[in-house]
Amino acid sequence: METVIIGLARAGATTIFNALTGQSAGTGDSTGGKRQGNVSDVKVPDERLDKLAALFSPKKLTHASVVFKDLPLEHGDDGGITPASLADVRRADAVTVVIRAFENESVLPAFKDATPLRELRKVIDSLVFGDYEIAEKRLTRLDKEAKRDSREYKVLQTIVEKLGAGTPLGAGFIPADDQKLFAGFGFLTAKPLFVILNAGEKSAANDDMVAEAKAAGIEVFKMRGDMEMEIAQLPSADQQAFLQDLGLEEPAKNRFLRHVYATLDLVSFFTVGEDECKAWSIRRGTTAVGAAAEIHSDLAKGFIRAEVAAWQDVLAAGDFAGAKKANKLRLEGKEYPVKDGDVLLIRFNL
Numbered sequence: 547m548e549t550v551i552i553g554l555a556r557a558g559a560t561t562i563f564n565a566l567t568g569q570s571a572g573t574g575d576s577t578g579g580k581r582q583g584n585v586s587d588v589k590v591p592d593e594r595l596d597k598l599a600a601l602f603s604p605k606k607l608t609h610a611s612v613v614f615k616d617l618p619l620e621h622g623d624d625g626g627i628t629p630a631s632l633a634d635v636r637r638a639d640a641v642t643v644v645i646r647a648f649e650n651e652s653v654l655p656a657f658k659d660a661t662p663l664r665e666l667r668k669v670i671d672s673l674v675f676g677d678y679e680i681a682e683k684r685l686t687r688l689d690k691e692a693k694r695d696s697r698e699y700k701v702l703q704t705i706v707e708k709l710g711a712g713t714p715l716g717a718g719f720i721p722a723d724d725q726k727l728f729a730g731f732g733f734l735t736a737k738p739l740f741v742i743l744n745a746g747e748k749s750a751a752n753d754d755m756v757a758e759a760k761a762a763g764i765e766v767f768k769m770r771g772d773m774e775m776e777i778a779q780l781p782s783a784d785q786q787a788f789l790q791d792l793g794l795e796e797p798a799k800n801r802f803l804r805h806v807y808a809t810l811d812l813v814s815f816f817t818v819g820e821d822e823c824k825a826w827s828i829r830r831g832t833t834a835v836g837a838a839a840e841i842h843s844d845l846a847k848g849f850i851r852a853e854v855a856a857w858q859d860v861l862a863a864g865d866f867a868g869a870k871k872a873n874k875l876r877l878e879g880k881e882y883p884v885k886d887g888d889v890l891l892i893r894f895n896l
């Protein structure tokens with residue numbers, strides 16, 4: 547899973563990137579105007595996997611991970627994000643928008659009279675316009691090629707109409723059967739959207755922004771960007787005391803990852819063994835054969851059955867064979883909905 551972190555100029559996107567990843571990418575003017583992107587692969591903490599690994603002592607331990615990308619965006623005269631600079635955002639699974647709320651007189655606002663609400667609206671407008679542009683271009687092309695009877699043309703017309711009215715597409719707008727047809731477009735407003743409010747010691751009023759986001763189905767994630775960045779850059783043993791001063795129990799990374807999992811309704815299953823213990827993230831309700839496909843397409847193609855045990859039962863029994871003896875192992879077919887914390891062994895035959 548990969549998410550880009552975007553925002554209007556000086557909203558604190560790089561600061562938030564550092565806070566969530568523990569990196570030290572240059573913020574503010576320290577980059578000397580050089581536009582560089584930053585990437586970091588962040589391990590999703592999971593005590594269950596750690597306990598299984600302690601049991602199996604595998605050669606390799608692989609946590610689930612979320613890749614964060616802080617892209618060098620360009621901003622137009624009105625402060626919005628230029629469509630061209632959004633091209634790389636289209637490849638991500640989700641979009642994370644940083645909205646500035648911190649007050650800092652030495653940091654210029656992105657545009658005149660910027661407020662958190664106006665910033666959010668401007669970012670959304672940029673995403674809508676970026677999508678509109680590529681949809682409209684494609685529609686014109688199909689028109690020229692006299693392909694007005696195609697399914698693609700018909701659905702594109704509804705897409706262009708919605709975007710043209712200034713409305714984001716939203717996750718469910720493109721019918722499930724047509725998803726493949728439009729996968730290559732990477733519509734930004736059809737992707738899951740996370741909003742991080744970059745709060746300061748003093749923050750601009752933002753209740754209206756939080757309310758408007760909520761009405762659109764988005765739960766705003768608030769954090770102190772500058773402080774959390776400094777904390778994330780400390781050795782982990784030193785972090786706790788500083789977090790406590792802020793009244794926090796956990797670093798922003800853990801809190802935000804949980805927010806992502808809850809919002810996307812992600813759960814984890816495990817594969818275990820002496821070679822590797824690994825956590826895999828899937829949408830809740832994914833079937834056993836869907837989970838097998840995550841591991842390898844061959845496992846889905848040749849799927850026979852899944853041997854399943856809850857992680858606690860494997861831990862208590864000492865291994866998979868022990869879980870079987872204790873009657874804690876179940877044989878499940880293709881359609882079994884995998885549960886959070888399941889340990890899976892896929893039997894397959896090609």
Ligand SMILES: Nc1nc2c(ncn2[C@@H]2O[C@H](COP(=O)(O)OP(=O)(O)OP(=O)(O)O)[C@@H](O)[C@H]2O)c(=O)[nH]1
Pocket residue numbers: 553554555556557558559560561562572573574575648649650653744745746747770771772773
């Ligand atoms: N007071 C305060 N300043 C902050 C905070 N977050 C960021 N800043 C300052 O705002 C400026 C911009 O921060 P960046 O993280 O570089 O913002 P950005 O969105 O990545 O900026 P560009 O990529 O240049 O558009 C820097 O000078 C930061 O120190 C914050 O929470 N509080």
Ligand SMILES: [Mg+2]
Pocket residue numbers: 559560561573616
């Ligand atoms: Mg930046």
